[in-house]
Amino acid sequence: MSEIVTKKTRSRSRVQKTSLAVTYILLIVLGIIWLVPLIWIILSAFRCEYQADGTFIGTVTSNFFPKAYGLKNFQDLFTSTYYGVAKAFPRWMLNTLLIAIVDCLISTFLVLSVAYCMSKLKFKMRKRFMNISMIIGLFPGFMSMIAIYFLLKSIGLTGNPNHPANSVIGLVLAYSAGAGLGFQVAKGFFDVIPNALVESAKLDGCTNFKIFMKIILPLAKPIIIYQALMSFTGPWMDFIFAKVIIGADNAAYWTVSVGLYSMLFGTHPDTNLFTQFAAGCVIVAVPIVTLFMFLQQYYVEGVTAGAVKG
Amino acid sequence: MANLKLSHIYKVYENGHKAVNDFCIDIADQEFIVFVGPSGCGKSTTLRMIAGLETITAGDLFIGDTLVNDMEPKDRDIAMVFQSYALYPHMTVYENMAFGLRNRKMPEEEIKKRVLKAAKMLDIEEYLDRQPKAMSGGQRQRVALGRALVRDPKVFLLDEPLSNLDAKLRAAMRTEITALHKSLKTTFIYVTHDQVEAMTMGTRIVVMKLGYVQQIDTPMNLYNEPYNKFVAGFIGSPQMNFFDVTLKREGDVVKVTFVNGDEVNLPYEKVCKIHESYLNGDKTVTFGIRPEHVSVNKEGHGMRLIVTNVERLGNETIVYGKLGDHLEEFTMKDEGKNIVIKVVDRDDINAGDVVYAEPNPEKVHFFDAETEVTLMNKVPLFNTVHAKTVGNKMELLGYTVDLPEAYINALGGDGEVSLGIPPHAIVEGNDFELKVGRIEKVDDKNLAYLVNGDSYLFALVPDEVKAGDIYHFALANEKINLRKDGKDILAAVSDEESMVGTFTKTEVKENGDRVLHFFYNIGDYTIETAPENGYKINSIDGNNCYKYNYRYAVNRDNIRIVGENEEGLSGKVTGYVDYGNIRFAKVKAADEELLIKVDPDFKADKVKLAFDSKDVSVYSTRIELKLC
Numbered sequence: 001m002s003e004i005v006t007k008k009t010r011s012r013s014r015v016q017k018t019s020l021a022v023t024y025i026l027l028i029v030l031g032i033i034w035l036v037p038l039i040w041i042i043l044s045a046f047r048c049e050y051q052a053d054g055t056f057i058g059t060v061t062s063n064f065f066p067k068a069y070g071l072k073n074f075q076d077l078f079t080s081t082y083y084g085v086a087k088a089f090p091r092w093m094l095n096t097l098l099i100a101i102v103d104c105l106i107s108t109f110l111v112l113s114v115a116y117c118m119s120k121l122k123f124k125m126r127k128r129f130m131n132i133s134m135i136i137g138l139f140p141g142f143m144s145m146i147a148i149y150f151l152l153k154s155i156g157l158t159g160n161p162n163h164p165a166n167s168v169i170g171l172v173l174a175y176s177a178g179a180g181l182g183f184q185v186a187k188g189f190f191d192v193i194p195n196a197l198v199e200s201a202k203l204d205g206c207t208n209f210k211i212f213m214k215i216i217l218p219l220a221k222p223i224i225i226y227q228a229l230m231s232f233t234g235p236w237m238d239f240i241f242a243k244v245i246i247g248a249d250n251a252a253y254w255t256v257s258v259g260l261y262s263m264l265f266g267t268h269p270d271t272n273l274f275t276q277f278a279a280g281c282v283i284v285a286v287p288i289v290t291l292f293m294f295l296q297q298y299y300v301e302g303v304t305a306g307a308v309k310g
Numbered sequence: 311m312a313n314l315k316l317s318h319i320y321k322v323y324e325n326g327h328k329a330v331n332d333f334c335i336d337i338a339d340q341e342f343i344v345f346v347g348p349s350g351c352g353k354s355t356t357l358r359m360i361a362g363l364e365t366i367t368a369g370d371l372f373i374g375d376t377l378v379n380d381m382e383p384k385d386r387d388i389a390m391v392f393q394s395y396a397l398y399p400h401m402t403v404y405e406n407m408a409f410g411l412r413n414r415k416m417p418e419e420e421i422k423k424r425v426l427k428a429a430k431m432l433d434i435e436e437y438l439d440r441q442p443k444a445m446s447g448g449q450r451q452r453v454a455l456g457r458a459l460v461r462d463p464k465v466f467l468l469d470e471p472l473s474n475l476d477a478k479l480r481a482a483m484r485t486e487i488t489a490l491h492k493s494l495k496t497t498f499i500y501v502t503h504d505q506v507e508a509m510t511m512g513t514r515i516v517v518m519k520l521g522y523v524q525q526i527d528t529p530m531n532l533y534n535e536p537y538n539k540f541v542a543g544f545i546g547s548p549q550m551n552f553f554d555v556t557l558k559r560e561g562d563v564v565k566v567t568f569v570n571g572d573e574v575n576l577p578y579e580k581v582c583k584i585h586e587s588y589l590n591g592d593k594t595v596t597f598g599i600r601p602e603h604v605s606v607n608k609e610g611h612g613m614r615l616i617v618t619n620v621e622r623l624g625n626e627t628i629v630y631g632k633l634g635d636h637l638e639e640f641t642m643k644d645e646g647k648n649i650v651i652k653v654v655d656r657d658d659i660n661a662g663d664v665v666y667a668e669p670n671p672e673k674v675h676f677f678d679a680e681t682e683v684t685l686m687n688k689v690p691l692f693n694t695v696h697a698k699t700v701g702n703k704m705e706l707l708g709y710t711v712d713l714p715e716a717y718i719n720a721l722g723g724d725g726e727v728s729l730g731i732p733p734h735a736i737v738e739g740n741d742f743e744l745k746v747g748r749i750e751k752v753d754d755k756n757l758a759y760l761v762n763g764d765s766y767l768f769a770l771v772p773d774e775v776k777a778g779d780i781y782h783f784a785l786a787n788e789k790i791n792l793r794k795d796g797k798d799i800l801a802a803v804s805d806e807e808s809m810v811g812t813f814t815k816t817e818v819k820e821n822g823d824r825v826l827h828f829f830y831n832i833g834d835y836t837i838e839t840a841p842e843n844g845y846k847i848n849s850i851d852g853n854n855c856y857k858y859n860y861r862y863a864v865n866r867d868n869i870r871i872v873g874e875n876e877e878g879l880s881g882k883v884t885g886y887v888d889y890g891n892i893r894f895a896k897v898k899a900a901d902e903e904l905l906i907k908v909d910p911d912f913k914a915d916k917v918k919l920a921f922d923s924k925d926v927s928v929y930s931t932r933i934e935l936k937l938c
Contacts, residue, residue: 194394194396196392196394196396197396197398199361199383199390199392199396200390200392200396200398200457201398201409202362202363202382202383202384203361203363203383203384203388203389203390203410204384204409204410204413204457205410205413205414206384206413215398219399219400
């Protein structure tokens with residue numbers, strides 16, 4: 001009897017081992033496919049090669065690993081003039097940071113307020129509104145791009161050469177105005193907060209706004225952080241809206257993604273800027289990676305909120 | 311401190327589910343009212359409607375003299391303790407208790423004073439700096455009570471506050487809450503599904519089932535005089551025993567026969583309020599007796615039963631038995647055969663014994679087998695009196711009286727008739743006289759047992775009537791039901807007349823403002839109603855209210871006949887009903903046959919009827935709902 005069991009166990013473990021091996025091979029292959037471009041960009045950022053005549057090689061080279069390493073790309077990136085804008089890259093970084101922070105504040109507030117309304121208030125059409133917003137959310141955001149562009153243009157908030165700074169306001173508006181529709185995750189979190197707390201606060205004389213600010217928000221730290229992260233990284237990574245709304249002529253008001261792209265494919269592409277572009281990519285990733293590393297714990301709490309009934 | 315009035319309160323959800331039906335109660339200041347019932351009976355919904363956390367579909371809710379239907383919860387001056395305590399987890403106990411006061415902009419010093427006082431009262435002073443998560447269930451419950459306490463509200467609402475506590479703590483908190491009620495002298499409304507809490511704490515209890523109020527009464531009245539089988543079974547532990555039986559009156563004794571043939575005799579005097587139609591031995595009724603009202607003997611008195619289990623609790627012994635003498639498999643469901651008996655100081659009963667159970671005749675209950683309503687109403691619904699008619703005369707109660715025209719027309723000849731006479735149809739007069747056997751005080755009324763041969767005629771009499779007096783009275787003929795050969799031949803005239811009609815509005819400009827006027831339309835009669843009634847109907851049925859039909863009910867006394875040229879409901883007189891003391895005209899109007907009170911010499915072919923809109927009650931024709 002025991003022999004049979006052992007045999008069975010052994011045969012099962014062989015099957016398991018094979019399937020594990022296949023899984024790992026698959027994962028390793030996928031990992032390589034996923035990591036190679038990343039590593040390549042990082043390596044290119046630190047590439048510091050010169051031709052025999054002493055000119056710097058900033059183009060794409062055929063060798064994967066650089067022959068020499070250095071920080072020249074980063075130095076050049078922060079000091080060079082692109083498109084007639086002196087020290088353009090730091091400026092783009094600042095533009096993006098400003099837009100991201102403002103959008104983060106507005107969007108987070110909007111999303112959390114809408115989520116509170118959907119979770120804790122009862123009103124007519126509530127369910128229907130949630131369904132509609134869900135369906136709208138299924139369409140990609142850039143579908144509305146042209147409409148948004150013309151709307152913003154009509155009120156002078158696109159890349160108007162006379163008031164180029166307006167386009168930054170326009171971009172913030174474009175990012176944050178529709179943010180409220182992304183309330184589902186936060187609603188899931190608020191659904192777990194007992195209704196009795198809200199009702200109790202109502203009896204204690206609170207208005208809905210006060211309940212939101214004094215009762216719900218203090219209990220919603222993970223979801224606030226999750227939502228802020230999402231709203232912050234959105235503008236940081238977005239290219240399409242920034243490109244369309246700010247326009248090609250206002251290089252001083254570009255965001256990093258538009259700027260970096262223009263270094264390679266803009267109106268005056270310079271093939272010798274590839275390594276600087278790679279350095280720019282590495283720099284762009286730094287703040288987001290740092291944020292995620294520190295706030296990872298809250299991010300997971302937020303993203304899984306409402307998944308299990310509390 | 312305030313009194314509360316709930317008048318015809320309904321809660322109907324959007325999907326049509328009716329959570330609360332026609333809830334009416336007047337709650338006096340400083341009362342401790344308990345809503346009790348199984349889950350889903352609507353007790354919490356009612357409480358939440360009082361708190362303002364649920365909207366009221368129909369009906370009026372008054373706190374003090376103020377109508378609060380549309381008032382925000384925070385303005386109602388009430389405090390509520392939730393089942394889950396609902397303490398704010400991110401605040402300390404002190405902050406939790408002070409939160410409501412701070413919202414009301416109370417000076418910090420006063421807040422501190424109140425919080426400390428409440429904390430002292432509830433013995434939580436040392437925990438004021440703690441957060442709720444660092445406290446036990448009982449302590450949290452105290453904080454929740456304290457949070458309500460500091461507000462000094464007019465009404466305290468408590469929603470199953472003890473259900474999350476263990477049994478020992480629950481008993482302790484029960485006493486504390488009762489003591490709190492006494493010291494605060496405030497109105498308390500308490501929701502529970504635990505009948506022990508209800509019985510021990512409430513000054514009055516509202517028993518609910520499936521959204522309907524079953525009975526509102528003091529704990530002892532609920533226990534002693536349950537209105538129906540549900541209340542009887544719900545109150546008391548172990549619950550009341552129920553058996554299907556038949557009743558047969560034999561002289562001074564009523565024989566109770568069980569399905570298995572066992573018999574128990576009860577004195578007629580104890581069950582005389584049961585209507586005679588149940589005492590023929592041919593109608594199955596439900597007999598109810600509480601476990602503590604059955605005595606056990608081995609001498610053969612009463613129902614024979616075999617003991618299936620005995621639970622000795624020390625202070626008392628609970629005997630489970632099965633009627634009859636065959637020990638079959640014991641099932642709890644089989645309530646007709648099983649019996650539970652609570653005895654004190656008996657340790658000679660063991661499982662397997664055959665013993666006899668004798669119910670205490672003072673404590674028996676009988677319910678209709680179908681409607682499950684008690685057969686022993688405090689005030690019997692009606693007396694049945696047998697009479698004989700010869701020509702235009704009727705012999706009843708030992709007297710011969712003239713028959714009113716309405717009776718003559720209905721009877722269509724001589725013969726035996728039976729009269730269903732409700733107690734309130736026995737009015738002052740000199741047509742009859744009977745001896746008062748005894749007087750029973752029922753609420754604020756005096757119920758007289760008038761001796762009529764070997765049975766009683768129940769009447770409501772003035773205070774000065776005493777037992778042993780001879781009581782002179784007459785009969786209000788129109789309130790009497792007439793039966794002949796087992797068939798109803800003339801129904802009593804109800805107090806109300808009802809008509810079906812529609813509801814409309816018009817919008818007019820008055821001094822530049824748009825003003826809405828609402829109307830009840832009954833046949834060709836249009837009657838304007840107060841705007842608040844219009845808004846009420848509109849808020850319940852939405853704009854469909856202008857398409858639906860409504861039933862308009864008016865007290866018969868408030869319908870008047872008006873002149874030809876005045877506004878009114880046109881009707882055709884099709885005949886008259888003369889009860890001697892009162893005369894009605896049969897009027898066909900708005901597709902209904904109405905009975906309208908008229909003078910003895912009134913004669914007309916056509917009439918116009920009018921009434922005031924304030925006397926009209928409006929009912930939905932789609933669901934059972936009084937709108938206003």
